Amino acid sequence: MSVVARTLDDRAVRLFIALAAFLCVNAVLAEFIGVKIFALEDTLGIDPLQWNLFGQTGSLSFTVGTLLWPFVFVLTDTINEFFGRRGVQFISWVAVALIVYGFAFAYLAIHAAPAAWWVTVAAPQGVPDYQAAFAAIFGQGLWSIGGSIVAFLLGQLIDVWVFHRIRTATGERHVWLRATGSTAVSQLVDSFVVIYIAFVLGPQHWSLPRFFAISTVNYGYKMLAAVAMIPLLYLMRHAIRAYLGHAREEQLRLEAAAD
Numbered sequence: 001m002s003v004v005a006r007t008l009d010d011r012a013v014r015l016f017i018a019l020a021a022f023l024c025v026n027a028v029l030a031e032f033i034g035v036k037i038f039a040l041e042d043t044l045g046i047d048p049l050q051w052n053l054f055g056q057t058g059s060l061s062f063t064v065g066t067l068l069w070p071f072v073f074v075l076t077d078t079i080n081e082f083f084g085r086r087g088v089q090f091i092s093w094v095a096v097a098l099i100v101y102g103f104a105f106a107y108l109a110i111h112a113a114p115a116a117w118w119v120t121v122a123a124p125q126g127v128p129d130y131q132a133a134f135a136a137i138f139g140q141g142l143w144s145i146g147g148s149i150v151a152f153l154l155g156q157l158i159d160v161w162v163f164h165r166i167r168t169a170t171g172e173r174h175v176w177l178r179a180t181g182s183t184a185v186s187q188l189v190d191s192f193v194v195i196y197i198a199f200v201l202g203p204q205h206w207s208l209p210r211f212f213a214i215s216t217v218n219y220g221y222k223m224l225a226a227v228a229m230i231p232l233l234y235l236m237r238h239a240i241r242a243y244l245g246h247a248r249e250e251q252l253r254l255e256a257a258a259d
Contacts, residue, residue, distance in 0.1 A: 011244050012252060016083055020091045023075040026068045027095040028102050031148045034065025034194075035137060037214070053216060054209040063195070066218050070225035073187070076159055077179040078236050082249070084256035085160045092156035096149055103145050106138040147197030155190030162186065167257055175237065176230045183226040191219035 039059035041048045048059040079087050114131040122130045159182045166178035192215045199206040206214075241249040 012082075012248065015240065015243065016079070016087065019075055019079050020094065023072055023079065023091055024095045024098055026072050026075070027152065028098050030065035030068040030072065031099050031152075032102065032106075032138070033068075034063045034148070036064040037061050038064055053213040055213075060217050061214050062218055062221060063214075066221055069187075069222055070229050073159075073179075073183045073222075073226055074229055074233055074236065076156065077163065077182065077233060078240070080160055080163045080182075080256070081175070081237070082240065082252045082256055084258075085164055087256070088156060088160045092153060095156075096153055099149060099152070100145075110135045110139045147194045147201075150197060151190045151194030154193060155186040158189055159183065159186035164257075172253065172257070175233065179233050180226055180230065184223060187219060187222045187226075191215050191222060 039048070039061055041059040050057055051060060076088055079091060114134075119129060119131050122133075127133050162185045163178050163182035166174075166181050170177060195206075195211060195215045195218070200208070200211050244252070
């Protein structure tokens with residue numbers, strides 16, 4: 001049997017690959033769809049709650065990318081639990097490389113000369129200039145790209161640090177505490193940094209009240225989602241124990257804690 005085959009036969013290796021793949025695809029997808037801001041009440045088909053936050057009123061507004069980040073949190077904490085800080089740091093750098101790679105090819109796609117017939121092909125659907133729409137959506141600009149990368153890296157590095165600080169203090173007890181606590185701190189940084197760089201410093205030049213309002217709402221959603229997904233965290237832990245076997249699962253956790 002080849003070295004590659006033996007490596008891939010190791011269930012822990014296959015688990016790491018699967019967790020890393022799902023984390024990366026969620027992170028990259030969240031960056032690309034995050035350019036859209038949606039209104040919660042309008043999406044649910046109810047009247048706006050007329051909230052007033054930092055002088056901003058109307059429907060609660062979120063970036064669409066926030067819908068995916070709770071899954072990134074669960075995957076990050078699961079990798080942290082079983083593969084330690086080096087596992088999270090490695091996957092975080094891979095995710096950043098993929099985000100940069102994706103934006104680079106989006107840039108090339110935008111600047112490829114469009115076929116004349118394609119530009120107006122979506123006119124019946126209300127998109128008179130397909131090229132302009134494509135460029136506006138995928139060409140988020142250097143500010144958005146920079147904000148996304150800086151915020152993601154900061155958030156991941158802070159998450160892994162806080163996670164291990166809580167783990168050191170509590171031992172193997174209170175999985176929910178280290179998962180939720182690390183998310184609370186890391187996403188406080190992530191939620192505000194990415195929006196500030198992308199939308200305040202960037203070409204849209206949001207006002208500070210709008211920045212604080214939308215950042216606060218996004219952070220609040222992420223924390224509610226993190227708490228709501230605590231059962232999923234425990235479910236994944238039990239599924240991993242069943243997949244690896246109790247002895248192997250415990251070995252990974254102990255090695256991760258000592259990392």
